[in-house]
Amino acid sequence: MRLHRNLCFAVIDGLLEIFNDGSYADKTIEKLLKRDKRWGSRDRGFVAETIYEIVRWKRLYTSIAEVKSPYSRDDLWRVFAVWATLRGIKLPDWPYFKDTPNRRIKGRFDELQKIRKYRESIPDWMDELGIEELGEPIWTKEIAALNEQADVVLRVNTLKTNVDKVKAELFDAGFETENLSKLPNALKLKERGNVFQTEAFKNGWFEVQDASSQLVASYIEAEPGMRVADTCAGAGGKSLHIADTMDNKGQIIALDIYQNKLNELKRRAKRNGVHNIETRLIDSTKVIKKLHGKMDRVLIDAPCTGLGVLRRNPDAKWKLRPEFLNEIRETQQKLLKDYSKMVKPGGKLVYATCSILPSENQNQVKSFLQSEEGKDFKLVKDDKILSHKTGNDGFYMAKLERIS
Incomplete structure (x- = not known):
């Protein structure tokens, strides 16, 4: 993956708002994605997914980067470097990444993987609460699952259409879906994408709604x-x-x-x-x-x-x-x-x-x-x-x- 400067700047700007100003990630990302009309779906996807990824692993990444709140721009470039290094992305020759300690980042990551509150990137009180309420074995499995990226699940509106028609319409629009066995009127996207721009959504054929909520x-x-x-x-x-x-x-x-x-x-x-x-x-x-x-x-x-x-x-x-x-x-x-x-x-x-x-x-x-x-x-x-x-x-x- 090649990193583009304007996209990386957008990520840093977003993280500053979320971490320092307490802004909601979804609102911040929604605003950022309107920054440059020339960005394609892949560019917007990079900005959104990278911000969410770094927010999800905030405690782990900031601990490895050895930075603390409130974060400066330089601090967040260090956090970004941790994210990129752990994903095997080659860092470009930019001043923000000068002297990035790749080997030390990977070593520190291996150390922190042994401690659940760092491995799953959660506050101490939340880890203690989870153990208290669910018991350690279940909490360990559950918090790991809650750190995985959520599927995009759709609920077909049978007042207007049916599952087969929505599936075909979305396929023509470039979205592959699969049925869910226990929910006959639900579909899951095989790959994440912006289905809100499709004619099927605009016509009220489906809503995005998780399987549990359905x-x-x-x-x-x-x-x-x-x-x-x-x-x-x-x-x-x-x-x-x-x-x-x-x-x-x-x-x-x-x-x-x-x-x-x-x-x-x-x-x-x-x-x-x-x-x-x-x-x-x-x-x-x-x-x-x-x-x-x-x-x-x-x-x-x-x-x-x-x-x-x-x-x-x-x-x-x-x-x-x-x-x-x-x-x-x-x-x-x-x-x-x-x-x-x-x-x-x-x-x-x-x-x-x-x-x-x-x-x-x-x-x-x-x-x-x-x-x-x-x-x-x-x-x-x-x-x-x-x-x-x-x-x-x-x-x-x-x-x-x-x-x-």
């Missing part, structure tokens, strides 16, 4: 004609999928505390040909109270640490703080107690997170069932999805039924 719609068992509440809807990936399973019949009330996310959901629903979703902003307790005892199904896709999706959001490793875990647990329990009141007798509640921690998952459900608000519910089943077992995002789902 399990939720069937889990909730929503049928045509039912009333369903998606209480933490965000931009609506799961709302759209539920609408698909309901054949666009019945009512889905998509709730969120952020209007901009609900606006995005409206745009996506229009593209998908979905017309049974109503968005409601949660701007007071009255919004929830009006729905008490009226919903056949309620989904709480709860805010969480997101440790199950580190493959997609590697910068979360450096943004998360241990104190946040206590805050989010309180929020999760409050949502369970408040939003469960919307379920009518005989109705079902699904609690889901993209976390792998029992304290955010089965322990929360157990605490809820032992509470005053949870006494009329019973646990039907739950599923704990780990990346090292499935190759998909870490995820949790619990189905509860209101019995009286």
